[in-house]
Amino acid sequence: MSTETQAPEQRAIGESRGDRIRRVLTSRVASIVALLIAVLWTVPTAGLFISSLRPEDDIRASGWWTVFTNPTFTLDTYNYVLYSDSQGGGLIRNLVNTVVITIPGVIVPVAFAAMAAYALSWINFRGRNFLYIAIFALQVVPLQMALIPLLSFFSQGLHIGDVTIMPSWELEGVNTIVQVWIAHSIFGLPLAIFLLHNFMRELPGDVMEAARIDGASHSQIFRKVVLPLVTPAIASIAIFQFLWVWNDFLVGRTFGGGEATRPLTAVLGDMAGTWGFGWTRLPAAAFIAIIVPLVVFLLLQRYFVRGLLAGSVKG
Amino acid sequence: MDISDLTARFGLLAVGLVAFAAILLALYGLAELASRRDRSRVVATVFLAPAVIFLLVGLVYPAVRTVVMSVFNGDGTEFVGFDNYAWAVTNPDALRTIVNTALWIIVVPLVSTAIGLVYAVLIDGRRGERTYKALVFLPMGISFVGASIIWKFVYQYTASGEQIGLLNQVRTWFGADPVNWLNTAILNNFLLMVVLVWIEVGFATVVLSAALKGVPTEIIEAARIDGARPAQIFWNVTVPSIRSAIIVVAVTVFIATLKLFDIVRAMTGGHHGTDVLAHNMWDQAFRLGNDGRGATMAVLLFLLVIPVVIYQVRNMRRQELEAR
Numbered sequence: 001m002s003t004e005t006q007a008p009e010q011r012a013i014g015e016s017r018g019d020r021i022r023r024v025l026t027s028r029v030a031s032i033v034a035l036l037i038a039v040l041w042t043v044p045t046a047g048l049f050i051s052s053l054r055p056e057d058d059i060r061a062s063g064w065w066t067v068f069t070n071p072t073f074t075l076d077t078y079n080y081v082l083y084s085d086s087q088g089g090g091l092i093r094n095l096v097n098t099v100v101i102t103i104p105g106v107i108v109p110v111a112f113a114a115m116a117a118y119a120l121s122w123i124n125f126r127g128r129n130f131l132y133i134a135i136f137a138l139q140v141v142p143l144q145m146a147l148i149p150l151l152s153f154f155s156q157g158l159h160i161g162d163v164t165i166m167p168s169w170e171l172e173g174v175n176t177i178v179q180v181w182i183a184h185s186i187f188g189l190p191l192a193i194f195l196l197h198n199f200m201r202e203l204p205g206d207v208m209e210a211a212r213i214d215g216a217s218h219s220q221i222f223r224k225v226v227l228p229l230v231t232p233a234i235a236s237i238a239i240f241q242f243l244w245v246w247n248d249f250l251v252g253r254t255f256g257g258g259e260a261t262r263p264l265t266a267v268l269g270d271m272a273g274t275w276g277f278g279w280t281r282l283p284a285a286a287f288i289a290i291i292v293p294l295v296v297f298l299l300l301q302r303y304f305v306r307g308l309l310a311g312s313v314k315g
Numbered sequence: 316m317d318i319s320d321l322t323a324r325f326g327l328l329a330v331g332l333v334a335f336a337a338i339l340l341a342l343y344g345l346a347e348l349a350s351r352r353d354r355s356r357v358v359a360t361v362f363l364a365p366a367v368i369f370l371l372v373g374l375v376y377p378a379v380r381t382v383v384m385s386v387f388n389g390d391g392t393e394f395v396g397f398d399n400y401a402w403a404v405t406n407p408d409a410l411r412t413i414v415n416t417a418l419w420i421i422v423v424p425l426v427s428t429a430i431g432l433v434y435a436v437l438i439d440g441r442r443g444e445r446t447y448k449a450l451v452f453l454p455m456g457i458s459f460v461g462a463s464i465i466w467k468f469v470y471q472y473t474a475s476g477e478q479i480g481l482l483n484q485v486r487t488w489f490g491a492d493p494v495n496w497l498n499t500a501i502l503n504n505f506l507l508m509v510v511l512v513w514i515e516v517g518f519a520t521v522v523l524s525a526a527l528k529g530v531p532t533e534i535i536e537a538a539r540i541d542g543a544r545p546a547q548i549f550w551n552v553t554v555p556s557i558r559s560a561i562i563v564v565a566v567t568v569f570i571a572t573l574k575l576f577d578i579v580r581a582m583t584g585g586h587h588g589t590d591v592l593a594h595n596m597w598d599q600a601f602r603l604g605n606d607g608r609g610a611t612m613a614v615l616l617f618l619l620v621i622p623v624v625i626y627q628v629r630n631m632r633r634q635e636l637e638a639r
Contacts, residue, residue, distance in 0.1 A: 026545050034434065038447055038450045044469050047468065093320055096321065096324050100324045108335055115366070116367070118362055123362070125356050128359075136628065137628055140620050140623055141617065141624075142574045144574065144593055144596050145614075145616070147597070147600065148377075148380075148606050150373055178327075185369060186372075186374055187373075189369055189370055248458075250577065254601065265460050269460040269463075269577060272463055272467060272582070273580055273584045296456070308521060
């Protein structure tokens, strides 16, 4: 991404006047189109941000663009949605849920994926290729296919005929969050394994060979050679998974139990869906959910892009 | 928020993390033991076990169950054959859902890839390229729900008085009457698609822009000296050179579009003729309590990705053969 090619305009030599006019014109049009896209992609978010800082009565009465002539700002709405005991408030609880869900929701699948990817790339065993292709194919299976049975697996356990293989988990209250951890770990695995496998396979074979000759075992090679070498890859996959878990609505809403234990995005999604009483508080509530991943995303964009390119250019 | 709420949640987090660390340690111990005896099959099993168990229990088995459930009635007590499928292709609402999904998976990948490509070409080598890219890339960090809320405010409609939604305000500035966008059938589908396109264009731009950097400048220079116009260079040189990247982007966006649930849920709840398969599946199973129909919708969704799975697997095997 860092290699900037020279602008084509600087390299045109010996062109006729007509060519020149045409080139300047297309470059003008190009500038305008590029600028237009950039603006269209930014204004809606800026509008929501401005709205989130306006008094609720103002939001109801006029559009956010009126702040340029009539600037009134307040943090009251943020205060209300986070801490109020009244309806539509107290979202701090759901924000904490999101944090509590996200940490294991990232660590567990990435750790398990790293182990699996190592075995798939550097341990020889029969059926390795088949297993890898199966996991690769699972990436594309819509998680909708798993929702109903997985939820009943948690609530009713697993029975084949009359034989109980796994009893009901009977998770209640805060403990329902465990379901969300497991669901996120499962759904995050295929992509994480695929990406990490791509990175691990690229590691030089001589390094592994040398370590093996020195008497290192597989688990030593994994910990001392492979993991340090793929740390950037793990970082980019962790960012992927972080964004996915933090921003997720479907899994949190389905497995998150009652409203008190659901993550912030799931509560917001329902609030937006009904658009009932208190819609004027949505901009502030939404921004609380948006700001953390946005900051992470901006700061760590380089890693994110690397993972994106590794995953897509090869896949 | 009470302090007990806080301790309950972080207590659970601590217990979970400690348990996970214990599992990891146990696995490493096992692997170490097996390694010392040079049992690479056992080592492979230990390394793969957690992932494979998770995937079998959480994805493969449920997917099979879902297929079975789709030939049973709403509460899974009675075998109904293909009744649910018959319902899906005859019931007007269900049919509407399928048609909408078809629209989505054609329009969104096409438009996202096209805008991403044009934008990537336009900003390539331009001053401030990074800033241009970052601005369009930003929505990728925003959740679908967040994006839906952002756009719901853009589309907002008030019957009388001042308009709060930007789109209707622009209309009234030009003297037109405001429109209740999200309730206007057929059009509202495209307005929902705008939200997903808005998110996916950033992805398309970044991948295609990276691919563009790989196109040798000599080829473009040669075409220019031969008198090719920018449009000709674009279609005859640039696009063919990054063809594989374009396909990858379109396929990735296609899959994301197919699985789309959040935007429909948060913006219209599937009402006013905007439902899609991934959302209707959820609605049937978890809101209306009809597992059979929900499962049927999920299976239809799965049927739509099968061609992609086959294509991807074949692609990968070919690449592996080439690498050998």
